[in-house]
Amino acid sequence: MIRLRNNQPPNIDDYYTCLQCGYCKNVCPVYNQLGWESATPRGKVYWLKQLSGKSLMDKILRRKIDINDAWVKRIYSCTSCAACEEYCHVNLKLADLWEDVKEWMLNDGVKPLAPHKMLYDRISDPSKRNPFQDDDNPERDLLKKRGSWLPEGIKLSRNPEVVFFAGCTSSYRLQMLAQSAATILDNADVKFSILGKDEWCCGSPLLRTGQTDIIKGEYAEHNVQAIEARGVHTVVTACAGCFNTLKNNYPKIVGKLPFKVYHISEFLEILHKRNKLKFKKEINKTITFHDPCHLGRHGKVFDAPRYIIRNIPGVKFVEMDRIRKNSRCCGAGGGFKIAFNDIAEDIAVDRVKEAQATGAELIVTPCPFCVVNLNAGAKKGNIPLKSMDLLQFVTQAI
Amino acid sequence: MMSLMFKNTPDLVVKPKNALEISKLMKYAVKNNIPIIPRGGGSWGLGGAVPTNGGILLDMGSLNEIIKVDKENLTITVEPGVSWKEVDDIVTSNDLFLGAYPSSAPGASVGGWINTGGIGIGSYKYGGVEQQIRSIEVVLPDGKIIRAGFEKVMSNSSGYNLRDLFVGSEGTLGIITKVTIKLHPAPEIIRPISFSFNDVGNFIKAISEITRARIMPWNITILDGNHLEYLRKIGMDAPEVEGLINVTFEGTRAVVNYEAKVLERIISKLDGEKMDDEFSEHEWSERYYELRSKAIGPTALVGEVFVPVKKLKEMFDGTNKVIKRMKIRAAIVGMISDRNTAVLMPYVLTDERKMVKSLATMAFIKKIGDLAFKFGGRPAGLGTFFSVNLKKLHGKGVETIFDIKTSIDPYDVMNPGKLTEGVTRFGVPIPALGFRSGMELMGVVKGILPKDK
Secondary structure, eight states, X not given: OBOOSOOOOSOHHXXXXXXXXXXXXXXXXXXXXXXXXXXXXXXXXXXXXXXXXXOHHHHHTTOOOXXXXXXXXXXXXXXXXXXXXXHXXXXXXXXHHHHHHHHHHHHTXXXXXXXXXXXXXXXXXXXXXXXXXXXXXXXXXXXXGTTTTSOXXXXXXXXXXXXXXOOHIXXXXXHHHHHHHHHHHHHTTOOEEEOGGGOOOOXXXXXXXXXXHHIIIIIHHXXXXXXXXXXXXXXXXXXXXXXXXXXXXHHHHHSSOSSEEEEHHHHHHHHHHTTSSOOOSOOOOEEEEOOOTTTTTTTOOOHHHHHHHHTSTTOEEEOOSSOGGGOXXXXXXXXXXXXOHHHHHHHHHHHHHHHHTTTOSEEEESOHHHHHHHHHHHHHTTOOOEEEEHXXXXXXXX | OHHHHOBOSOSEEEOOOSHHHHHHHHHHHHHHTOOEEEESSOOOSSOTTSOSBOOEEEEGGGOOOEEEEETTTTEEEEOTTSBHHHHHHHHHHTTEEOXXXXXXXXXXXXXXXXXXXXXXXXXXXXXXXXXXXXXXXXXXXXXXXXXXXXXXXOXXXXXXXXXXXXXXXTTSSOEEEEEEEEOEEOOSEEEEEEEEESOHHHHHHHHHHHHHSSOOOSEEEEEEHHHHHHHHHTTOOOOSSSEEXXXXXXXXXHHHHHHHHHHHHHHHHTTOEEOOHHHHHHHHHXXXXXXXXXXXXXXXXXXXXXXXXXXHHHHHHHHHHHHHHHTOEEEEEEEEXXXXXXXXXXXXXXXXXXXXXXXXXXXXXXXHHHHHHHTTOEEOOOTTTGGGGHHHHHTTHHHHHHHHHHHHOTTOOBSTTSTXXXXXXXXXXXXXXXXXXXXXXXXXXXXXXXXXX
16 A cells, blocks of 8 residues: 555546546557456546545445555556547546646655656756666766767758757667658758757656656756757657657646647658658558557647658558557557566557558558567567658658 | 445456356356356446446456458357447458447447347347347356357247347346357448437427338437537537437438438428538547536436337426426437337436435436336336336236246346346345335435526
8 A cells, every 4th residue: 555645636527527438448558458447547537536535435334445556557557648538438638637647646655667767867867868878888978969860961050940859769779760850851951950968858758657847847948948049930850759748748838839849740741742852762662650649649640641651652551440540559658668568569569460461561650669669569479560760761762 | 325235346356268267157156156247348327237245247358359250141250348349340341231339339348238238329220239149158157158049040930039038138147258240231331411400399200200201211319409508518519409310321322312312301391400411420420429528517327218209209398397397407318229219318417526416316317217107118227226127117027037037047146136136235125115215205305406507
């Protein structure tokens, strides 16, 4: 049992509004793997309701309504994919609710899961400000190196119209994605710049896991100011997580943003329509597309990446059964993979199987986490179907 | 309150893997006199899957395999934990067609709908759940695994229809472990058309005339003015009218076009207005979401009654009178499930956190049940509370029902406290007369309390 300082979880009206209809159950990727009602959104809401409405009757019947480690684990057993919200009978804002509940728990005496705590420690470290470290030299100042992914020969504009927000994963781990983005922008004569060491983690991993204080208190404002200081009205990011955070979370934290946030796929669509981006090489392959949850359901971007893929000559485009708003999560999001890698990969196996059924030779998706987890899923499920980031795919066509 | 009367937390939850495991468990339960409560999607409102006195809850969600799509014989065979929406999705992607499914298809399980004897979307043309299934596999309380019905052909012929015995049995006779569902060739088109009415009289008359015309819609849903008002209240786009009829056709394009024309003629004579395609499509996509506006309550109590179509006017008037007298916020939605059966699901918006008020509001459910009886219809579903209606529903037949129950489950381990017996955790039966007069009293109390806002 965990002793809470305050037994009143947030958004109590939601618990009473919930119909317990279970429409959220079968679409929950984690429930699909675990199979226990306690892993379903409605199961969690049911327990929160009991917790918030402890009554005299509970005392008479000696019913214990508390939370324990198992329950905390259940609350974190969520990929923040928001499929539950899509199907909710009574329009509950469930994606927000799970984040609010985590925030409440942590503020109320619950300890974060160890891997999430590690993320927090690194992101809050002034010499890092990102979730990664140099494992050979953990003390190394990585922030200084933040912009070192930039390919030689690409000149940043002194008077930019666009800021490219690279994100932590592309800056430190999958640098090729940031490099592809910069190359494409450069080829299309876009006057752009990057934030370099002024770019701090957007905060997505912490906001999704309830560890919100530094993001709400400092990081969001810092990033917004850094972008504003470059005098641009447009920010482009190639990461679905950064996109969702900048577009949907930041306005709630700092108010209306002084710039517009685009996902790179939206920006590429604009460039292609203006004839500034041309696909010169054919890719003769059957391609299917996976909607990243943070780009699709959260960010409402469904068409732009499809437009890009369809316009590459030679591509045969096929859709999976569950797409767009009804898309099935890859399993990586919301801090889930780092805490529950096995289940995350099992979720990916299911998604890759769905892709395989289309006859596609390659899965393209504009999210580095989805790519990594879908490839892990393919390996685990022994399915010969690779996933590739949209940027890497586009680079092959120009 | 409920937990004082019932021990509704199970002692154990079991996720069975197959019929054989369930068979072993049944034998164990009988030997040790432990209640077994099967639970499907858990989407019903009458407590069919809630224990009344602890026991082992069988979470049938773990039996969720799609066993086979048989295109040659037009069937799909599934385990009972699969949701009806999933069945429909798979059937559709195989270029086939499922005739009817519950309006709670995203949550309701195949086994659950059979056990509640459901009617739903498409029942107008294709009948209730019993007409969607070919055969079922059932584990009986003694552990025997039987097949009821025939996988490839109809069950109709002489001999007791074993399959239908389990339809609507609320899990009191056995555990369904496999179901073969009947399918149809895919239709050329599915076309929803919505009509609005400014006059309640015409709205109800139109419903009745549609059922008497030689057209065969796939589905007919009706929504009253209060329901539409609540939808507007939560920010949804609903017309300011007294009633909405959503008709959906499916089939060959030429036939659907002809039937739609006949329908439009009926509606226009009664001053109904045909809504545009976008609106109609939206209404169709909302078919699983009857309680969208629940947040207004935020508690909703939902009734379900069957009434003859020709008594719809009386039923609407009677229900609205009750709403007024009880000073509650309530609306009527429903569907027409065959040419003479209207299934109404009136719901009340209340707030369970205000205990006296919300308890008193429960009388509404009893009252609309009484109205349905009065007009030659019946309340639907028994579950935990309404087993007191069994005698009223079946008269002396209730003894035969008891005999059936006793002969199949002499040990009374199969979902005790449901359907045939309303029993509290202390083994004390819920007395029918006491239950009814208690409900009546609550109705009076609610009428005295201030009006719900």
